[in-house]
Amino acid sequence: METTGRIFTVGEINRYIKRMFSSDLLLHNLTVEGEVSNLKYHTSGHIYFSLKDEGGTLSAVMFAGQRRGLGFRMKDGDHVLVRGMVDVYERDGKYQLYAREITLKGAGLLYERFLQLKEELLEMGMFDAAYKKPIPGMIRTLGIVTAPTGAAVQDIRNVSLRRNPGLQLILYPAQVQGEGAAESIVKGIRTLDAYGVDVMIVGRGGGSIEDLWAFNEEIVARAIFACQTPVISAVGHETDFTIADFVADLRAPTPSAAAELAVEDSSALIRSLSGQKGRLLQAMQRKLLHLSDRLASYETKLHYLDPRSRLRDHQLHLDDLSEQIRRGMQMKLMQSRHRLEVLERRIAGQSPFLKLDQGYAYVSTSDGKALKSIRQVTKKDELLIYVTDGILKTIVSETRETDSVFGSPTAGTAQSSSADID
Secondary structure: OOOOOOOOOHHHHHHHHHHHHHHOHHHHOEEEEEEEEEEEEOOOOOEEEEEEEOOEEEEEEEOHHHHHHEOOOOOOOOEEEEEEEEEEEOOOOEEEEEEEEEEEOOOHHHHHHHHHHHHHHHHHOOOOHHHOOOOOOOOOEEEEEEOOOOHHHHHHHHHHHHHOOOOEEEEEEOOOOOOOHHHHHHHHHHHHHHHOOOEEEEEEOOOOOOOOHHHHOHHHHHHHHHOOOOEEEEEOOOOOOOHHHHHOOEEOOOHHHHHHHHOOOHHHHHHHHHHHHHHHHHHHHHHHHHHHHHHHHHHHHHHHHOHHHHHHHHHHHHHHHHHHHHHHHHHHHHHHHHHHHHHHHHHHHHOHHHHHHHOOOEEEEOOOOEOOOHHHOOOOOEEEEEEOOEEEEEEEEEEEOEOOOOOOEOOOEEEEEEEEEO
């Protein structure tokens, strides 16, 4: 970079220094030892702190995305080993250590073992989500593998029974720290799995990496992986991660949170069921009302289509027709009777027998033929004469013609010479 006679901006200087840092491979991956000071956990998830020793102070930051590289909760005064890179923050022109992993001094070897085992189990697929069992709802028995004394078991008990007072808690009093702790935890997992609890919580309270190491042992990881019961891991505080957390079906940040995840709130469930019951009853009432309306509609249709109803309708129609026919017949009979009376009067008016009462007589031959002309008879023929009260038999003795019905007789007019009355 040529400098003779040239004036640089602050930004140019910062960029130049940043390129110098970037070109130095030593600064890309190094481990710094020091004491933590000015520690701040930011709400964004980033951790800002300084490392100091008798020779000076170095600013450091661990971004939220790198927090998995921190296996404990830092505090001011901790003596730590920080692995990361040194780079320049160009805007402020200051360099700082960007941390990827932070371990307590003296725990570095354990942390290396932790990372190595984590990598091996990851390659085996033991962390795969396909093997994670779902946590059932409304469990009846909760198994707990932890120390019989301490805050962890009390937190789990208090939260669980508050959320579901009828829950049965089964504690396996395991050793969770020191020699033989891993074997005790494995035995507890297998015992409760064989007993048949619904869900199992495996964990303990917080501590250093040495305190939590039993939950980083491979035998514990394999016992959790082989367990048929869903396992919730609850080891340490929110920032503490162990191998057990990765293998378990669900990881809880604290024992209290594990109890919340394992045990459903029975009061909330009762309220939910009550609400669902109310909605179900309303839906049933609406459905019944709808079906009742449909039934009434079907009853109306059935009544209309009922053969008996139709037969009754036809019967009434037939009754109406019968009445009409009866009235028609009566009318017809009356008309016929009237016509008959008229005809009778007409016939009676033309009957020769009606004239008998007026002094007239009816004459017929012996064979009953009406006598209309003298040419129908000859002398000595027998005639019948009908009068009002009887019949006269007579013999023709003479016939006599006249000019008219009531004119004077001429020769040949028929005269009776004798008469026999029947």
